[in-house]
Structure formats: structure tokens, C-alpha cells
Amino acid sequence: MLTYTVRRILIMIPTLLVISFITFSIVKLPPGDFLSNQIAELKSQGDKAALERVEFLRKQFGLDKPFVEQYAVWVGLWPAERGFSGLLQGDWGWSFEHDLPVGEVVGDRMLLSFILNFSVVLFTWAVAFPIGVYAATHQYSWGDHGLTLLGYVGLATPNFLFALVLMYFANVQFGLAIGGIMGPEYLDQPWSLAKAGSVLSHLWIPVIVIGTSGTAAMIRRLRANLLDELQKQYVVTARAKGMPQFRLLVKYPLRMALNPFVADIGNLLPSVISGSAIVAVVLSLQTSGPMLLEALRSQDQYLAGSFLMFLALLTVLGMFISDLLLAALDPRIRLTGGAAK
Amino acid sequence: MSATAPPGGRLEHYVSPEPFEPLAAETLTPEQERFYRASAWRIMWWKFRRHRIALISAAVLLAFYASILVSEFLAPYNLHTRDTRHIYAPPQEVHLFHEGRFVGPFVYGYSMELNLQTMRREFVPNPAKVQPLRFFCRGDGYQLWGLVEGDLHLVCPAQGGTFFPFGTDRLGRDMLSRILYGTRISLTVGLVGIAVSFLIGIVLGGISGFYGGWVDNVIQRFIEMVRSFPELPLWMALSAALPVNWSPVLVYFGITIILGLLDWPGLARAVRSKLLALREEDFATAAVLMGATPGRVIGRHLLPSFTSHLIASLTLSVPSMILGETALSFLGLGLRPPVTSWGVLLNEAQNINVVALYPWLMLPVVPVFVVVLAFNFFGDGLRDAADPYK
Secondary structure, rough: HHOOOOOEEEHHHHHHHHHHHHHHHHHHHHOOOHHHHHHHHHHHHHOOOOOOOHHHHHHHOOOOOOOHHHHHHHOOOOOOOOOOOOHHHHHOOOEEEEEEHHHHHHHHHHHHHHHHHHHHHHHHHHHHHHHHHHHOOOOOOOOHHHHHHHHHHHHHHHHHHHHHHHHHHHHHHHHOOOOOOOHHHHHHOOOOHHHHHHHHHHHHHHHHHHHHHHHHHHHHHHHHHHHHHOOHHHHHHHHHHOOOHHHHHHHOHHHHHHHHHHHHHHHHHHHHHHHHHHHHHHOOOHHHHHHHHHHHHOOOOOHHHHHHHHHHHHHHHHHHHHHHHHHHHHHHHHHHHHHHH | OOOOOOOOOOOOOOOOOOOOOOOOOOOOOOHHHHHHHOOOHHHHHHHHOOOHHHHHHHHHHHHHHHHHHHHHHHOOOOOOOOOOOOOOOOOOOOOEEEEEEEEEEEEEEEEEEEEEEOOOEEEEEEEEEEEEEEEEEEEEEEEEOOOOEEEEEEEEOOOOOOOOOEEEEOOOOHHHHHHHHHHHHHHHHHHHHHHHHHHHHHHHHHHHHHOHHHHHHHHHHHHHHHHHHHHHHHHHHHHHHHHOOOOOOHHHHHHHHHHHOOOHHHHHHHHHHHHHHHHOOOOHHHHHEEEEEEHHHHHHHHHHHHHHHHHHHHHHHHHHHHHHHHHHHHHHOOOOOOOOOOHHHHHHHHHHHHHHHHHHHOOOHHHHHHHHHHHHOOOOOOOHHOOOOO
């Protein structure tokens, strides 16, 4: 188990490096950069002092250097001028648009993003698990058909529209404030119980909206796996011996069917994060989505790059955890993984 | 056989009067014979036909795709026809009976009222204005696919009347017509994207599965990497990188390629695992020994063995592309007007006011919903039909 963990971590490092490179290339794809746009603007206004400041920033962040060197500076492999260190040193860079370090601009957005995505995964599981089991044990019943249909409906409705409509109804029916992940009065406050409570009371709309799109696939997979297991000989034997239905279900087939369920975190996370990005824009949640969009539009390269990097990191970590869980659940995976290498 | 023996008595000796047929056990009924002689595709079709929902979905999809051939004819108005007197007009219901009398399909015309409390113009149907619809009539001129001039429409409003079954938008354009025109873009986006991902998936998966070894290892790591990217943020980043000065058509192709660029890993994996199994088969070895090039072995001998599978899995990934395009356009990062897709139309329904005041602007979501569902059911049916072991 230990060697497996270590090997998995070792694979993660080059993966993250390559991801960071791709991320940076994509962010840098549009011609020009934020500062060059700003310089052009300032030149036309003739603002001398600001112009100097921008030139200074440009130098400090190495924007005048070639692409590869800029990348190295961002990651922190290359020393930049004036004490700007890179990702590896835990420095997210500088946001040009907000004129602040990325770390400060972002504030607790990344934490909120994490909370949101984590809750969505929990929600998806909590919903998909009982429904999947029910659908498999009551195959072709009305309940099965109805729940499956519900799952499909969740799958086919575009997230953002669902978010809009749900938000409207939440407002009309329950008088909930529109948008946001917490009450506006808590926005820049330090964390407290009241703030956490406010977050919780706002969280359910985005969680439901994002969750519904993932549950359908999950239900279908669990149902299919469980159905496969239920047809096997050992289940028939156990049933013939008079084992109680519930114990029979929980003891063997369910445990077997659980494997792909855990493996699914890896598949689930990218789609959850995708979903949360767009839903966050619609609901104007104070998570990473809206700010990422804005940063991409204004070519605020370090801000956008760091957000993308954070999201990718979240996914990679999620996959890592799901792999570890799988290995803990199923020794076969560890063995075959080792033999193949 | 039917003769029952009296209790204790002997069974009557029975001989069948029918002529003896020694091969009876092995001869196939005509039905079985038909089955054994059928091609793989035919069997697939038989299996598929049994899947009722998938069949209906296929018909729905066919209807949608057929409609894009003649969008101009089906739409009552043109894409950009504006009726400035009817801005944000609500949908008009189609009626058949007027005051208990059969009139044929008609709509009640609007009468406009100014609501002084909300300071909004409100349109209410006016029972005095009966406007019968005309069919196969002359209306707005158009160029079919930009080539053939025409002005024939399936249905038009009465002379001087209006026909807005789905309402109008903020410029007074007919929503139904715009949705019909949007179908053309929205449905083809998925297809082009699929073509891109199909190409990448088959080439990379093919190389990876056929050669194995370190090539396979590198490609597998790469696939894992691509899969760990959250799709939408990456799509957002890529489409933000599309130059602003590109023409709408170029943007359209840019977007489709972006959509296809992230979708291939699943396909590549499927191709690889199939190839890994198949390349050990005798017919593959025979082909190699006879001097076929790797490209030919893969393309001619190995791929056809699981094309049906590939097609099924491709069908299942079209909906995510359609939803992706919708999401991107909704955010304003995807297609831009004057190109009209369902996502571009939904872009107008971006804020809560629309939900409250003009809910009909959200109607483009209905075709999105229907098409995505249909593709899912269709793909499921195809996959089941393509599975030789069921």
C-alpha cells in the first residue's frame, strides 16, 4: 500500500507540471497581454507616472521576456526580479486588473470553491446511492422507470437555466436573497459561526443544480453494476439458503458494486468543477468561476492561470484520493498496478 | 402420445404417421436461418428495433436534422425580421374554434395596453381580431442555404396580422423562427466536434493499442492528463483565446474544434483496449505476415471489428457537446450574433428579470432538452444493439 501511494504521488508531479505548462500556454494564447493593452491606453492619455509604474510591473513580472522564461517565472523555477516567487514557493502571482497579489484578490474564493465542489460530490453520492440500489433491486418497476427518467431530466437540462429558475422560485417562495453564496453582510468578514451558517443556507441551490447533472450517470452505473452482481451464482446460492434479503444485498453484491462507484470520483470531479464554474457565474457565487471568467476576458494572466491551476489541482487530488480509496477497498487493483509496471 | 393408459394397464404402442426426417434436429427453421445468415449490421438493426424508446428517439433526431435542411421554409419569419410594434410580445395560442364556430387554425391578434404601474407595454389577445393562418404561402423572401431564392413558407400570419407562437424577443423578432434557424448551428456543432474527437481518438488510441510499450505508456499518461482537466473552464479559456476579429463562421469552426479537442480521451481508451485484445488474433497476425502496413492492419482489419461500438459511444458524447456550446454561448464566450444557435438565444435569458417577466425567452431550452434526451436514449439503444454478447 505504501509503495503504491508513493508511486502514485510520483506520477502526480510530472502530471501537474505538464498541466501547468498547458494551462499557461492557453492563458497566453491571445495576442498581447494585459499590460500591453494598458500601456497603449495610458500612452494615449499621456499619464507619465502610471506609465512608469506599468513599465516597472512589466519588468518585475518578466512580461518582456520570452514565453518559456515567463512560464518558468510563474512556476517559480526561475528567479524573477524583486522578490516575486512562483507557484512552487506558494506565491500565486500578481493580478494586474485588481492591482493586488493574486492571493489577496482571491481571498477565500478558493476555499469556498472547494466547499462547494465537495458538497456537490457528497450530495451526488447521497442521492445516487439509494436511488441506484433501489432501481437495481426493483428493476423495471414504476419506481425504477420514474427515478431513471428523473435522472435523465437532470442530465438534459442545461445547468445554468435550471439555476436561474430555481433561484427565482427560491426567491418567490422562500424569500431567499438572490444569488451569492452567503449573505452580503458577511462578504469580507473573517470566518465565524454566523458566516458559516449563512454559507450553508445559500449553498443548497448551487449544490442541487450542479449535483443533478452528475447523479444520472452515477445512478445508471451503480444500477448496471449491481444488476450484474445480482445475477451471479453466489447470490442465488445465498438466497436459496434463506439469507435475509437486506443482509444478502449489503453483504456481498453491494460491496462488489461499490468499486466503480468510488472510481467514479475521478470522473465526477472534472464535470462537477465544470458545472460549478458556469453555475457560479449565473448565481454570482463568490467562488472561482466568475472571477476566472473575468480574468480570462481581461487577460489577467496570473489570476486566470492560478485559478485554472487550482481547479486542475483539485481534480488531480480528487483522482489521487479516489485511487487510494480504490486500492484500499480492492487489493486486486494494487497488485495488477504493480505487475504492469 | 395423448392416449392415457388405464391404471395398471399397458401403454398403447404409438407410431407417428409422419415421414421420418433424420436431420430434423439440425435443420433450421426459416427464422433461424434468416438470423444466422444476416450481416452484423442487420442483426444490430433487429436488436435496435426492439428498443422502443431508442427508436422513437431516432425518429425525433431524424426530424430535427431534416428540419435544418429547410429551416427557411419552416420558419414563418426570417431570422432577422423585426416587428417593432411587438416587442416582448407573449406567445400566441393557436385556436380552432371561435365562439363555438369552426374557423380552422387561427390566432387572436394582440391589442397593446400600457400598464401605468409597471410602465410596460402589455400585449393581450384580442378576441375581436381573428387572424386565420395561411399555409404554403408567400412571406419574407429568403435564400435557401444562401443559394436558392424563395419566399414560400409552411405557415404565415394573416395579411397584416401576426403569428408569434413562441413570442418575440427584445427586438421584436419571432422566437419560433429564431429557434428553427438556431437548430442548424446547434445540431451541427456537435457533429463537427465529434468528427474532430473521432479523428484524434482513433489515431492516438490506435497507435497506443497497436504498438504498446513505451508509446502506449506516454499516450496513456497524456490521456490521464487531459482527462483531469475540468472541461468547461478549459473551454472558457480556449474560446476566450479566439481572436475577436474573426468572422462568425471562423468562430463557429473554432468553437467546434475546441469542443472536440477535449472529448477524445474516452474514445482513445476504448480503441486502445479493443486493439490490445484484437491484435493478438490470428487474422491480425496473418495480415502482418502478409506485409500489410500498420495503418492498413488497423484501418482495414482491426477497426471494422468494433466500429459499431465506436459509433454508439460517439452518439453518447454528442449531447455533452451540444450542452457545452449552449453553455459557452450563454456565457458570451461561444458563438456571437448574428450567428444564431440555441445558446446564443438563451444568452438573452441571462437574468432573473427574464424568468419573471418574459419566461418565453427561455423556450430555446426545450429543443436543447429534447435533443439531448433523444441522443442519450438513441445512444443507449445503439450500444445495447452493438453488444454482441447480449
